[in-house]
Amino acid sequence: MNFFISDALAAAPQGQADPLMSFLPLIFIFVVFYFLLIRPQSKKAKEHKLMVEALAKGDEVVTNGGMLGRITKVGDNFVELEVADQVSVKVQRQAIANVMPKGTIKGL
Numbered sequence: 001m002n003f004f005i006s007d008a009l010a011a012a013p014q015g016q017a018d019p020l021m022s023f024l025p026l027i028f029i030f031v032v033f034y035f036l037l038i039r040p041q042s043k044k045a046k047e048h049k050l051m052v053e054a055l056a057k058g059d060e061v062v063t064n065g066g067m068l069g070r071i072t073k074v075g076d077n078f079v080e081l082e083v084a085d086q087v088s089v090k091v092q093r094q095a096i097a098n099v100m101p102k103g104t105i106k107g108l
Helices: 002-010 019-053
Strands: 060-063 068-074 078-084 087-092 096-100
Touching: 019 096, 060 078
Parallel strands: none
Antiparallel strands: 060 068, 060 096, 068 078, 078 087
């Protein structure tokens, strides 16, 4: 019967763990999320904002919907794209996904 008592004494708690050590895995996970998710997303959003602010007449762009066109008018919130001869579409500035290199559109 003595072997049960010695096991119970060996399993007794030795004291409380350090609170910092219990939060360390949580802090580590937050740091990993910051560098892998939050920081790249905010950097990409900042680059997109700068690109949208720099839009000018004559730029060839692609919208989020995949439409390719040349900017003919630039407003505060909207731009007008010429997508074919005599065909214009008005889209929000934020809907512009990319600015393409000059000469991408041949027929316009």
